[in-house]
Amino acid sequence: KQEVTQIPAALSVPEGENLVLNCSFTDSAIYNLQWFRQDPGKGLTSLLLIQSSQREQTSGRLNASLDKSSGRSTLYIAASQPGDSATYLCAVMDSSYKLIFGSGTRLLVRP
Amino acid sequence: GAVVSQHPSWVICKSGTSVKIECRSLDFQATTMFWYRQFPKQSLMLMATSNEGSKATYEQGVEKDKFLINHASLTLSTLTVTSAHPEDSSFYICSASLLGTGRMGNQPQHFGDGTRLSIL
Numbered sequence: 001k002q003e004v005t006q007i008p009a010a011l012s013v014p015e016g017e018n019l020v021l022n023c024s025f026t027d028s029a030i031y032n033l034q035w036f037r038q039d040p041g042k043g044l045t046s047l048l049l050i051q052s053s054q055r056e057q058t059s060g061r062l063n064a065s066l067d068k069s070s071g072r073s074t075l076y077i078a079a080s081q082p083g084d085s086a087t088y089l090c091a092v093m094d095s096s097y098k099l100i101f102g103s104g105t106r107l108l109v110r111p
Numbered sequence: 112g113a114v115v116s117q118h119p120s121w122v123i124c125k126s127g128t129s130v131k132i133e134c135r136s137l138d139f140q141a142t143t144m145f146w147y148r149q150f151p152k153q154s155l156m157l158m159a160t161s162n163e164g165s166k167a168t169y170e171q172g173v174e175k176d177k178f179l180i181n182h183a184s185l186t187l188s189t190l191t192v193t194s195a196h197p198e199d200s201s202f203y204i205c206s207a208s209l210l211g212t213g214r215m216g217n218q219p220q221h222f223g224d225g226t227r228l229s230i231l
Contacts (some may be wrong), residue, residue, distance in 0.1 A: 034219060043117070043204055043224035044155075089154065099145070099206075099220060101154040 002027045002094050006102035013080055014110050021075040021105045023090030028068050031093040035064050035075045038087045038104070047088075048075070080109045114138055115207050117223030124195065125231055131191045132226045134205030140185035141207035145220065146178075149202040161188040195230045202227050 003026045013019055023033070032051050036044040048057045048064040050073070056065040063076040077084060087106045091099040114137040122130050134144055142163045147155040159180055160168045167180035177199075179191040188207075192199055206220040 032219075036222075041202075041225075041227065044206075044222040046219050046221065049219045091155075097143075098157055098160070099155075101156075103154040 002030075002092065002100045004090060004092055004100050004102035006088075006090055006105050008105055009103065010106040010108075012108040012110060015080060015082060017080050017109075018076065018078050019080055019107075021077070021088050021090075021107070023073040023075070023102055025071045025073075025092045025100075027094065028071055029095050030068065031095070031097065033064075033066050033073050033090065033092050034099070035062075035073075036089040036091065038089055040087075044089065077107075080107075082109045082111050085109050113209065113219075113221045115205065115221045115223040117205055117226055119226060120224060121227045121229075123229045123231065126196050127194055128230075129191055129193045130195055130228060131189055132203055132205075132228075134188045134190070134207070134223055136186045136207045136221075139207075139209050141209065142185060144182060144188040144205055144207045146180065146188075146190050147204045147206070149204060149225075155204060158190075163188075192228065195228070197230045200228055200230045 005024045007022045034049045035047045038044050050057050050066040061078040066073045085108050087104045089104045090102045116135045116137050118133045144161040146158045148158050149155045157170050158173045161180045161182040163182045169175045182188040202225050204225040206222045208218045
């Protein structure tokens with residue numbers, strides 16, 4: 001059974017810092033891995049999608065890497081801003097096209 | 112593009128009421144939509160996969176008679192929580208994948224803004 005773990009559960013950093021969020025999964029048989037952002041009481045915004053054959057994806061200040069063999073992904077946020085404060089969710093699409101989510105990292109960027 | 116609209120965004124109702132939640136793909140067609148539930152400070156848990164024109168596939172532990180899913184068109188799926196009770200209070204979110212642009216494994220899922228259901 002696929003399990004997705006995110007570390008840390010919560011993170012507080014001062015504005016301007018670069019930071020890394022971690023995601024690990026137990027079964028490497030995945031189609032893709034997605035990083036999402038969720039603001040309180042809101043739905044999910046897709047940030048980056050990495051296909052199983054890819055190693056990384058970049059969008060603006062965000063960079064996500066994927067090491068499928070070791071079951072790990074990282075989301076790198078450069079020059080963090082208060083507006084980046086949210087919960088970041090990692091999800092893998094398993095062999096039956098289902099998304100399995102981690103429990104998220106709650107990020108607070110202090111002005 | 113790829114906007115998913117969910118309605119209503121918030122529902123408060125008495126115990127025993129049935130509640131219907133709509134999920135629409137506004138600018139694309141989706142043969143498959145997904146329904147998730149999220150309890151406070153927890154992650155999303157897949158409840159069921161909704162397939163246009165056929166019966167939904169429910170995850171283990173999800174009562175199909177309690178959570179009725181109808182996917183009558185390529186742009187609309189509905190989730191009806193029947194005879195809702197306080198323990199059904201949660202945040203329900205739907206998602207959809209683009210149709211016909213490649214294998215589903217290559218497509219991101221696009222999520223609605225969710226429905227907060229509170230049963231008194």
